[in-house]
Amino acid sequence: MTQVLIAGGGPVGLAAAVELGRRGIDCVVVEPRTEVSHARPRCKTVNVRTMEHLRRWGVADRLRARAPLSPAYSSDVVFCTSLTGRELARFTGVLGLTPQGDRFPEVGQQAPQFVLEELLREMVDELDTTTLVLGRRVVDVVQDDDGVTVTVVGPDGVAEQITADHVIGCDGPRSRVRECLGADYVGEHALRPNFGMVFRAPGLAERVRHGPAVQYWTVNPGAPALLGPLDEVGTWWIIAFGVDRETGEREGAAILDAAVGEAVGATVLSTDPWTARMQLVDTARVGRVFLAGDAAHLNPPFGGHGMNTGFGDAVDLGWKLAAVLQGWGGPALLDSYEAERRPVQDRVIRAAAENMRTLSIDLLDDDLDRDTPAGDTARRSARERIEATKDAEFHALDLVLDLDLAGSPVVAAGTGRRLPHRWLPDGRSLYDVLGDGFTLLTPPGADVTALTDACASQGVPLTVAEVLEDRADPVLVRPDHHVAWSGSHLPDDVSALVGRVTGRPPS
Ligand SMILES: Cc1cc2nc3c(=O)[nH]c(=O)nc-3n(C[C@H](O)[C@H](O)[C@H](O)COP(=O)(O)OP(=O)(O)OC[C@H]3O[C@@H](n4cnc5c(N)ncnc54)[C@H](O)[C@@H]3O)c2cc1C
Known part of the structure; x- marks a missing residue:
C-alpha cells in the first residue's frame, strides 16, 4: 500500500516522485530499466523553467556540477554547410543559456537526459518517503472508489499487486497505464525518418571552423543534419534528417564525414532512429489515475520542449496531489491538472511542429558551397530564410516562461x-x-x-x-x-x- 504509485522512472516519473516525496507523500516508482542508459541522450536542453524547479528543490547546482558542458561553453547555434565549411547563419544567446537581468534566476543548462535522470534517481533514493522499484513493469491498473490496484511484473514473470490512493502514468509513449485507462493519443505522426547517433571524435571541436556552439545545423546533401557536442572531450550527438534505420546503420560513418566536411574517423557509439509526433492524449485523468509526460503528449524535439513540458506536468500534479492527500486540497485542485496543463501542452506541440517546418534538409541548394555569384546569392537567401524561420525556436522564452x-x-x-x-x-x-x-x-x-x-x-x-x-x-x-x-x-x-x-x- 502506498499513497501514490508512479509507473515509469524516466525524468517525468522521477520528478513527480521528488515533488511528492519532498512534501512527505509516500510514493513508489516502478521502472523496468535497472540502469540509466547513456546510449540515447535525447533531451539536451534543460530549460530555464525546469532549472527554476531544480533550484526550488536545492539541486540546480548539483545538475550544473555534473553537466559535461557548462553554460559558459557556448550559447550559439550555427547553420553551416559543414563543420569545416561555410557559415550560413548564427543565433546567439539561445535556449535561455545567458542571464537576462531579472527575468529568471537560473539560466538553462545543456545536459544529456541521462545526467538529469541519474541526479533524480539519487534524489529519490535520498528521500525517506520514496521507493524506486527497478526491474519491474506495470501491467495492469484497476481502480474503484477506495483506491487503485496495480499489477507489477518482474523479470521472472512473477506478478505482485500494489494498492495506491492514486497512480501517475509516466511510462512514456507506449504507456501501459494509458491503455488501461482506455485513453488515446490524438494528433499526427510525421512521415520523415530521422536517425540519431552518438559518436566519439576526439579533437573534432578543434577542427570546427565556426568556434564553439551548442548546435550546428549542417546543410549539405551528404548530411542535412543537426549535431553538437555532448561533452568537451570528444563525444557528440547527431540527428541526420530523412535517414531511415537501414540507411543510417549502413552509412553512418559517411554521414558523419559529410557533416564534418572531411574524413573524421569517428566511432559510432549508439544509434537512435525516430520519427516526430504531434500528439495529445484525449484524457489525462480517469478517476484516481493521471497521465504525465510523454505518456500524455508528444512533440517534435525542435526547441527542446518535450521533457521540460513533462517536468511541468509532474510539478503541477505533484503539489496538488500532496495537498489533497494532506487534507488541505480539495477535488477541484485535481480537476485543474488537465485544465491547466492541456493548453500549455497544446501550445508546445504547435510551436514545436512549427519549428520542424524548416530543417537543414529543407534548405539544400546546389550552389550553397560554391565560390561564385550564384553561391553568394544562395547563401544570402538561405540566411534570410533561416533568420525568418528559426529565431523563434532558439529564443522561445515566452513559450517557456510566460505560462x-x-x-x-x-x-x-x-x-x-x-x-x-x-x-x-x-x-x-x-x-x-x-x-x-x-x-x-x-x-x-x-x-x-x-x-x-x-x-x-x-x-x-x-x-x-x-x-x-x-x-x-x-x-x-x-x-x-x-x-x-x-x-x-x-x-x-x-x-x-x-x-x-x-x-x-x-x-
Ligand atoms: C532526439 C530527441 C531529442 C530530444 N531533446 C529534448 C530536449 O532537448 N528537451 C526536452 O525537454 N525534451 C527532449 N526530447 C524529449 C524527451 O526525451 C522526452 O520528452 C522525455 O524522455 C519524456 O520523459 P518521460 O519520463 O515522460 O518518458 P520516458 O523518458 O519515455 O520515460 C518513460 C519511462 O517509463 C518506463 N516504462 C515503460 N513502460 C513501463 C511500464 N509498463 N511500467 C513501468 N514503467 C514503464 C520506461 O522504461 C521509461 O523509463 C527529445 C526527444 C528526442 C527523440
Whole structure:
C-alpha cells in the first residue's frame, strides 16, 4: 500500500516522485530499466523553467556540477554547410543559456537526459518517503472508489499487486497505464525518418571552423543534419534528417564525414532512429489515475520542449496531489491538472511542429558551397530564410516562461501567470523566499491577518514574506510559483478565496 504509485522512472516519473516525496507523500516508482542508459541522450536542453524547479528543490547546482558542458561553453547555434565549411547563419544567446537581468534566476543548462535522470534517481533514493522499484513493469491498473490496484511484473514473470490512493502514468509513449485507462493519443505522426547517433571524435571541436556552439545545423546533401557536442572531450550527438534505420546503420560513418566536411574517423557509439509526433492524449485523468509526460503528449524535439513540458506536468500534479492527500486540497485542485496543463501542452506541440517546418534538409541548394555569384546569392537567401524561420525556436522564452493559467478554476480572476521574477535588494532571488506551500508577498507592515487566519483555520500552509515595496499590492503565490490571487485589498470573503485556490467548493 502506498499513497501514490508512479509507473515509469524516466525524468517525468522521477520528478513527480521528488515533488511528492519532498512534501512527505509516500510514493513508489516502478521502472523496468535497472540502469540509466547513456546510449540515447535525447533531451539536451534543460530549460530555464525546469532549472527554476531544480533550484526550488536545492539541486540546480548539483545538475550544473555534473553537466559535461557548462553554460559558459557556448550559447550559439550555427547553420553551416559543414563543420569545416561555410557559415550560413548564427543565433546567439539561445535556449535561455545567458542571464537576462531579472527575468529568471537560473539560466538553462545543456545536459544529456541521462545526467538529469541519474541526479533524480539519487534524489529519490535520498528521500525517506520514496521507493524506486527497478526491474519491474506495470501491467495492469484497476481502480474503484477506495483506491487503485496495480499489477507489477518482474523479470521472472512473477506478478505482485500494489494498492495506491492514486497512480501517475509516466511510462512514456507506449504507456501501459494509458491503455488501461482506455485513453488515446490524438494528433499526427510525421512521415520523415530521422536517425540519431552518438559518436566519439576526439579533437573534432578543434577542427570546427565556426568556434564553439551548442548546435550546428549542417546543410549539405551528404548530411542535412543537426549535431553538437555532448561533452568537451570528444563525444557528440547527431540527428541526420530523412535517414531511415537501414540507411543510417549502413552509412553512418559517411554521414558523419559529410557533416564534418572531411574524413573524421569517428566511432559510432549508439544509434537512435525516430520519427516526430504531434500528439495529445484525449484524457489525462480517469478517476484516481493521471497521465504525465510523454505518456500524455508528444512533440517534435525542435526547441527542446518535450521533457521540460513533462517536468511541468509532474510539478503541477505533484503539489496538488500532496495537498489533497494532506487534507488541505480539495477535488477541484485535481480537476485543474488537465485544465491547466492541456493548453500549455497544446501550445508546445504547435510551436514545436512549427519549428520542424524548416530543417537543414529543407534548405539544400546546389550552389550553397560554391565560390561564385550564384553561391553568394544562395547563401544570402538561405540566411534570410533561416533568420525568418528559426529565431523563434532558439529564443522561445515566452513559450517557456510566460505560462498563464488565466482560465484555471483554482486561481482568482485575472491571475494565474508565473510570478514575475526579480532579484531582491539583498541579492536573493524572489523565488528563494517562497515557502513550500502558498506564500503571501506583502509590503512591510501590511495587515493580512484575515488571510493568515483563514489559511490557518483551513490547514493551508502559508508563508508571509514582506518583500514588496511600500504600497505594492499583496500577491498570493502557489507552491509552483504561479500567482493565485493579487489585489489592492483582500476580498470580503477571504475564506472563499482560500477555498478557491485550494480547490475546495464553498461549504
Ligand atoms: C532526439 C530527441 C531529442 C530530444 N531533446 C529534448 C530536449 O532537448 N528537451 C526536452 O525537454 N525534451 C527532449 N526530447 C524529449 C524527451 O526525451 C522526452 O520528452 C522525455 O524522455 C519524456 O520523459 P518521460 O519520463 O515522460 O518518458 P520516458 O523518458 O519515455 O520515460 C518513460 C519511462 O517509463 C518506463 N516504462 C515503460 N513502460 C513501463 C511500464 N509498463 N511500467 C513501468 N514503467 C514503464 C520506461 O522504461 C521509461 O523509463 C527529445 C526527444 C528526442 C527523440
